[in-house]
Each structure stands twice: as C-alpha cells, then as structure tokens.
Amino acid sequence: MVSFEIRWNTKKFLIDLNDEEYDAMTVGDLKLKCQQLTEIEPQYMKLLARGAIIKNDTESIKNYKILSGSKIMLMGSKTHIxxxxxxxxxxxxxxxxxxxxxxxxxxxxxxxxxxxxxxxxxxxxxxxxxxxxxxxxxxxxxxxxxxxxxxxxxxxxxxxxxxxxxxxxxxxxxxxxxxxxxxxxxxxxxxxxxx
Missing domain, CATH: 1.20.58 (Methane Monooxygenase Hydroxylase; Chain G, domain 1)
Incomplete structure (x- = not known):
C-alpha cells in the first residue's frame, strides 16, 4: 500500500493505492484522480513534487519518486476558461x-x-x-x-x-x-x- 498527500490551496487529500495501482499509475492518471477531487481539468493543473514541476503525463509516478509519505502540491483553478x-x-x-x-x-x-x-x-x-x-x-x-x-x-x-x-x-x-x-x-x- 502506498499513501501520499495532495495539497491544493488549504485542502489536503490523501491518495491510497495498492501496489498494483501504484506500479501502473502515470502522471496523467494522477491528474485525472486530482480532477475527481478538485474538478480542475488536467490541462489547467500543475503538480509539484520534490521541488520540481511534474511535466510528462505518460511517465510513471514512480519515476518522479512519488512514494509513501510524499507531499504533492497542486496549483490550478476550476475557473480557468x-x-x-x-x-x-x-x-x-x-x-x-x-x-x-x-x-x-x-x-x-x-x-x-x-x-x-x-x-x-x-x-x-x-x-x-x-x-x-x-x-x-x-x-x-x-x-x-x-x-x-x-x-x-x-x-x-x-x-x-x-x-x-x-x-x-x-x-x-x-x-x-x-x-x-x-x-x-x-x-x-x-x-x-x-x-
């Protein structure tokens, strides 16, 4: 089981994944999960992990060293038009x-x-x-x-x-x-x- 936190403005969301889900999850998948939680469309969000902006949607989140206990900052707004x-x-x-x-x-x-x-x-x-x-x-x-x-x-x-x-x-x-x-x-x- 892998658990990490998404921080968006003052809100915090805990993401729990089993090992299989974690191994398969790409950055694009994580953005879709964030969309379910925040209603922000993926093209209007930026994710930051370990001090860097996560850019490649097809990359596995494992490659960005997103591990249990990681804190990811989400920047974006659902008012974007x-x-x-x-x-x-x-x-x-x-x-x-x-x-x-x-x-x-x-x-x-x-x-x-x-x-x-x-x-x-x-x-x-x-x-x-x-x-x-x-x-x-x-x-x-x-x-x-x-x-x-x-x-x-x-x-x-x-x-x-x-x-x-x-x-x-x-x-x-x-x-x-x-x-x-x-x-x-x-x-x-x-x-x-x-x-």
Missing part, C-alpha cells in the same frame, strides 16, 4: 488579434494563478515552513516567470503597427511587467527563507 485551450494565432494573423489573444491568456489563465501563488506564499511565510515546500513555491514562481517572459518576448517581436495597436501593445507589456515584478517580489521573500 477557454484561452488556454485555443491555439495561439499564427504569425501572419492581424496584430490586433495577437494582442487580444495574449491579453486573454494573461487575464483569464495566468493572472488568477499568480494571485493564488501570492496567497499561498503569504500563508507559507506566516507559519512554520518546510524547506521542501519553500523550494516548490520558488520553482513554481520560476515557472510563472518563464510564462510571462515568453509573453513579453512575443510582444517585443511583433512588427510595427498602427498607433492604436502600438498603444495596446505598450499597455500589454506594462501589465505583464507588473505581474513579473509581483512574482519577483514573492520569490525574493521565499528565497530569504532558504538562507
């Missing part, structure tokens, strides 16, 4: 379409995740903390930072547009940079705990 499902517009799509897509992605998918991350970090900082969980939060902050930097890069490489689109692009960059600053501030507080 369609922008993440939609494919990004092609490079030759109108600038206004590309700007609108980036704004939607940031506002409906990344921004709620970042505010949840900030809240989790504040709760973590306000009570006795395990170094392992601190590391997981720092790593997730790095993941969010990477997503926003990718967004900035997309905005920076857009060709010159008309004045209205230039204003929209500047606004998009400014709002994305403000979220980057927020993540940096949270990560720096967490990094202080590791010293």
């Amino acid at each position: 369609s922008p993440l499902k939609a494919s990004p517009p092609k490079d030759d799509a109108p600038i206004s379409t590309r700007l609108h897509w980036i704004r939607n992605l940031r506002e409906s998918a990344l921004k709620p995740d970042i505010h949840r991350y900030e809240k989790q970090a504040q709760e973590h900082l306000s009570k006795p903390h395990e170094p392992k969980q601190t590391k997981e939060l720092i790593n997730y902050g790095s993941y969010l930072h990477e997503q926003l930097m990718h967004m900035i890069s997309q905005l920076d490489t857009m060709p010159e547009a008309n004045e209205e689109e230039r204003v929209e692009r500047r606004k998009n960059v400014k709002e994305t940079e403000s979220l980057l600053d927020l993540i940096e501030s949270v990560k720096n507080k967490l990094l202080q705990l590791m010293k």
